[in-house]
Amino acid sequence: MNAIEVVKRYSDAWNRHDADAIVALFVEGGTYSNPIAGQGLTGEAIASFAKGVFTAYPDASFEIVSIGDTGGGLVAWQWLARGTNSGPLADGSPPTGRSVTLPGASFTQVESDKIRSEQAYHDRQTIDEQLRLY
Numbered sequence: 001m002n003a004i005e006v007v008k009r010y011s012d013a014w015n016r017h018d019a020d021a022i023v024a025l026f027v028e029g030g031t032y033s034n035p036i037a038g039q040g041l042t043g044e045a046i047a048s049f050a051k052g053v054f055t056a057y058p059d060a061s062f063e064i065v066s067i068g069d070t071g072g073g074l075v076a077w078q079w080l081a082r083g084t085n086s087g088p089l090a091d092g093s094p095p096t097g098r099s100v101t102l103p104g105a106s107f108t109q110v111e112s113d114k115i116r117s118e119q120a121y122h123d124r125q126t127i128d129e130q131l132r133l134y
Contacts, residue, residue: 003073003110007064010108010115011079014062017054019047027114034104034120036090036127052090057083057100065103073110078103081122085131093133100130 001009006025013021023046026032033039037049053060060083067077081102086095104122108115128134 001113003069003075003108004067006110006113006115007067007075007077007108010118011062011064014050014060017050017060019050019054022050023047025115027111027116030115031117032120033118035122035124053083055087056085056089056095058087059084073116075108075110076105077108078105080104096131096133098131100127102126102130 010022010025013025023043026042026046029042031039032041032046032049041049060081063080063082065078065080067075070076081104082100084097084099086097088094102122103126104120106118106120108118110116
């Protein structure tokens with residue numbers, strides 16, 4: 001399986017809201033980082049973050065906008081996340097009922113058929129503005 005196929009399987013796991021499958025795609029000690037989750041999450045912390053996303057946005061979906069293998073198993077991909085905040089946010093705030101469309105990009109290092117690391121980038125202010133949390 002090539003690196004792009006691994007990332008597509010990973011995106012599919014997010015779309016199925018399958019936190020266990022998401023974690024299973026990481027190598028032992030593999031890391032996930034993003035502006036909201038923080039840096040260097042591993043194992044169960046990745047699953048907990050994913051479950052929090054699915055709780056806050058039960059209809060969350062993730063679209064791959066563009067994707068490419070830059071060499072050495074490093075996949076650069078743009079994505080678009082969408083969802084309606086109909087569940088409590090991670091900080092315990094009540095749902096706003098508002099929809100979010102969040103563009104972002106990730107750099108995912110793949111080893112064989114697993115993910116060594118993902119560094120996701122997006123603008124946190126985009127979420128706050130769309131949910132009117134400011």
